[in-house]
Each structure stands twice: as structure tokens, then as C-alpha cells.
Amino acid sequence: MKAYVAGFVLIASVFGVECTSALAHPGGLASDGCHFDRKAGARHCHVKNVAAPPRSSAPAGPYYRNCDEARRAGVAPMRRGEPGYRPALDRDNDGIACEPYR
Structure with missing residues (x-):
């Protein structure tokens, strides 16, 4: 069984599949993530039946690849919470990108 799970995780990671709920039962789940548990004699679910939020096609805000690009756009420095700020641009993690x- 361990070899099966290890192989499943390896294959799932190669194809970018999230396998957390699938590892609980490697097969036999309905589309809602539930199955009939023979030991308990009842229907058993692994995943809550929650609708995914609608995906917006509009970007969340401006994206700057690096600080040179942000400076050329005239928005640097940017503070945490402002459009365009992201942690990768804030090297010292002080909230100012x-x-x-100096």
C-alpha cells in the first residue's frame, strides 16, 4: 500500500493534481467527494460540497516584474496594501517595496 501511495503522489505531482482527498480513498468517490462506508453503514464525505468562487478575468491590480519596471511607471516606492505591491519586491520585509x- 505504501508503494501505491508513493507512486500515486509522484504521478499526481508530475501532472499537477492535488491529491489530499484522493489519498484518503484511492478510488470509488462520487463526484461530490462522497462514498458509502461499508464499515459504518452510511454515506461518508471527504470534501465539503462548496461552490468555487467565480473567477474574474480582470487582473487584480498592476503587476510589476521588478522594481525598475515599477520605477519607470512612477509608482515606486509602494507600501503594503497598495496596488502593485508584492512581497517579492520588498527585500527587507518592512512593508515598503x-x-x-541608499
């Missing part, structure tokens, strides 16, 4: 050179 693309700070002026």
Missing part, C-alpha cells in the same frame, strides 16, 4: 537606493 522598491525603496529608493
Whole structure:
């Protein structure tokens, strides 16, 4: 069984499949994530039946690949919570991205 699970995880990771609920029962789940549990004699669910939020096709805000791009756009420095801010642009994690050179 361990070899099966390890192989399943390896294959799932190669194809980018999330396998957390699938590992509980490697097969036999209905489309809602439920199955009949013979030991308990009742229907058993692994996944809550929650609708996914609608995906917006509009971008969440401006995206700057790096600080040079943000400076050219005239938005640097950016503070945490402002459009365009992201942690990758805030090297010292002080809440201010693309700070002026010192």
C-alpha cells in the first residue's frame, strides 16, 4: 500500500493534481467527494460540497516584474496594501517595496 501511495503522489505531482482527498480513498468517490462506508453503514464525505468562487478575468491590480519596471511607471516606492505591491519586491520585509537606493 505504501508503494501505491508513493507512486500515486509522484504521478499526481508530475501532472499537477492535488491529491489530499484522493489519498484518503484511492478510488470509488462520487463526484461530490462522497462514498458509502461499508464499515459504518452510511454515506461518508471527504470534501465539503462548496461552490468555487467565480473567477474574474480582470487582473487584480498592476503587476510589476521588478522594481525598475515599477520605477519607470512612477509608482515606486509602494507600501503594503497598495496596488502593485508584492512581497517579492520588498527585500527587507518592512512593508515598503522598491525603496529608493541608499
